Amino acid sequence: MTALALCAAAACAIAAPAEPQKKPDNSLPTLGDAARQDLSPVVERKLGEEIMRDVRRDPAYLDDDPITEYLNNLGNALVVAVPGARGETNADFSFFAMRDPNLNAFALPGGFIGAHTGLIVAAQNESELAGVMSHEIGHVSQRHIARMLGQQKQDVLLPLAAMILAALAARTSSDAAMGVLMGGQGLAVQRQLNFSRDAEREADRVGFQIMSAGGYDTTGIVGFFKRLQTATKMYGDIPAHMASLSSHPLTAERITDMQARIREIPKKPRVDNLDFQLVRARARVLQDESVGGRRDTKNAFETQLKEGHRHLQAGAQYGLALLALRQGNTVEAQSWLDKARSTVKPKEGVFSTESNAGDGATMFTGLALEIKLAPGQPSSVVQGAVQDADLARQRYPLSRALARQYGEALIAAGKLDEATRYLRDQTQLYREEPKLHDMLAKAYAKQGKIALQHMALAESYVVAGALPAAVAQLELARKAGDVSFYDQAVIDARERELKARQKLEKEEEKER
Structure with missing residues (x-):
């Protein structure tokens, strides 16, 4: 998507670079003063925060700690791969997921980047997902919002925010999106669309640099591109009048441009971390929890179990464990989780099956804690979860998801004095995590x-x-x-x- 309002309703935000380049250039361009004068970094960030308040209230916003943690680990690793990727504003990036089957991703003002669950599930490898996120990082680092507003007046700030929200709401109400395009907004939309085509080409180039520097296989983007091109229904449930605003035409020319750029750099085969398959499975389960959705999800996992790759099998088993847990069957959930662990590393013990945080360690441990803390579990199991959560947070101190689960375990076990002491300390260290304040x-x-x-x-x-x-x-x-x-x-x-x-x-x- 573009970095603007039209980004939220557009098709998936990966795009091919506009021109082949003989040598990869890791120095990102710097913008001129005009952009800075029209929208300061402070105002840009504030606009993004205002939009995110409404996004978080959207039922489609997926407030799931493991998925959010994975996206932020992936996204921020890409950001640090290229000097200058944060842009001249030194943007503080934040990545999140939306519960939506469409293959979309979008950048909002100030460094907020969203990915639809449909995109996560559709990605066949981590390089494909990294390509999408790199493209969106490119939009932010090049300050495309500020640059577009350089062609307009400051008083379009609020309409832009409203358009993004309307585009997000268009999945459930076409009237919401239609209302945005009425009342004289048509010309502004067209100006944004014209600008966005140039912005896309720039984000293509920057995104390619970022994912390549991050060590990802750039050839994965072409395969994903072709699947999008041949899809029979590009825009899912997004109304046609919003879909027409797409700035991501998946043309053969753009695919050819991507292939030309790939030929100029050494191929970088990459083995995905297990976390990628576990997150895909988690996103598939949480994307649609209707009766029909759960049935389709189970069928998809059963098919995936037949794959020869152990990571794919473990992902399916993890997904079936989460699916059983969401249906209230903790015994079946634990059984599938044990199978998933055995599939990748057949050893005994709570922690002995995981050695590296990228190999499913935090996600396996987190799901095990979810099962033990599920409603209806005996007191002895809940008490045991406290010890397991304490060990987990010490073993993986960088995992905010596990740190919060320790607080949840203390509350569930009735250790309220310990819980308040721990959570008070946590809220002082991590003031911007609303969940900590809620738990306290x-x-x-x-x-x-x-x-x-x-x-x-x-x-x-x-x-x-x-x-x-x-x-x-x-x-x-x-x-x-x-x-x-x-x-x-x-x-x-x-x-x-x-x-x-x-x-x-x-x-x-x-x-x-």
């Missing part, structure tokens, strides 16, 4: 500490950008019967700060 609020609620519960919820709303809701939670905390003098002082100071931020945001909106 849950622990306080179980302890009957109502004032602290509302104060923790207030911080969760702050992270989500919902300042009015955060202030409302502070008011509830102030009125709680167990509020202390110290709590009152903290509440007063925080409320003044948040109201000042609200005032500033309103002033900025008026200036737009």
Whole structure:
């Protein structure tokens, strides 16, 4: 997709480079002053954050820790592969998934990059997925949003945000998308589309550099490209009038350009990490949990079990384990998980089957904890999950998903004092993780500490950008019967700060 509103409704955002290049050039271009003058990095990031608040409220937003962690590990590894990939704004990238069968990916202002589950499932190897993400990183690093706005006035900022959201909503309501294109927006859309074609060519080149420098097999993109080209229904459920905004024509010329560029560089065969197949399986399960969807998912995994590659077999077994867990069958879930572990490394023990974090270690461990913490499990199993989660977070300290699972295990086991101590420390270290604040609020609620519960919820709303809701939670905390003098002082100071931020945001909106 483009880096703009038209990106969300466009077809998958991988594209072939516009021109063959004899030598790979890892130095990314620098933009001129015009772009910076029209949209500052601060405003660009703020716009992206505003859009993400609404995206996270979309039912299609997939709030799944293992998938999010995988996408961020993959995406950020690509970002660091090429000096300058963060662009002149030194963008802080964030990657997320949307529950959607369409083969889409898109970049939003400020470094937010989304991938549809359909894209993750359709990718046959990690290089294909890396190609898509590299293309989107290229949009961000080249500041295509700022450059497009250099051709327009600042007052289109809010319409652009609205268009992105309408495009995301178009999956379920064509009226939402149609409304965006009415009221004089047609000309602006056309200008964006004209610009986007040039932006796509630039993102093609930059994305190719990034994935090549990251050590991925660039030939994988061509195969994925051809599958998209021959697909009988390119845009899934996206209405035709939105699909027509696509800036990603999958032409034979672009495929030829990609092939020409590939011939100029050494081939880089790459063995995928097991994590890729496990994430594909997880995305397939979570993409459609209707009765029919689960039936189709099970059939797909049963077919995949017949594949000769052990990683494919383990991915199918992992998927069947998650599918059984989502259906409430913990015994069957554990059985399939054990089979998946045995398929790749037939050893005994909770941790002995995984040695490297890229070989399914955190995902196997995380699913094992999910099973032990599932509703209806005996107290002894839940208590055992605390010890397992503690070992897991120490063994894999970089996994935020496992760190949060340890907090969940403490709460589930009734170790509330330990839970609040741990989660307070975590919220200080990772202030931008709303789940931590929510978990802390849950622990306080179980302890009957109502004032602290509302104060923790207030911080969760702050992270989500919902300042009015955060202030409302502070008011509830102030009125709680167990509020202390110290709590009152903290509440007063925080409320003044948040109201000042609200005032500033309103002033900025008026200036737009």
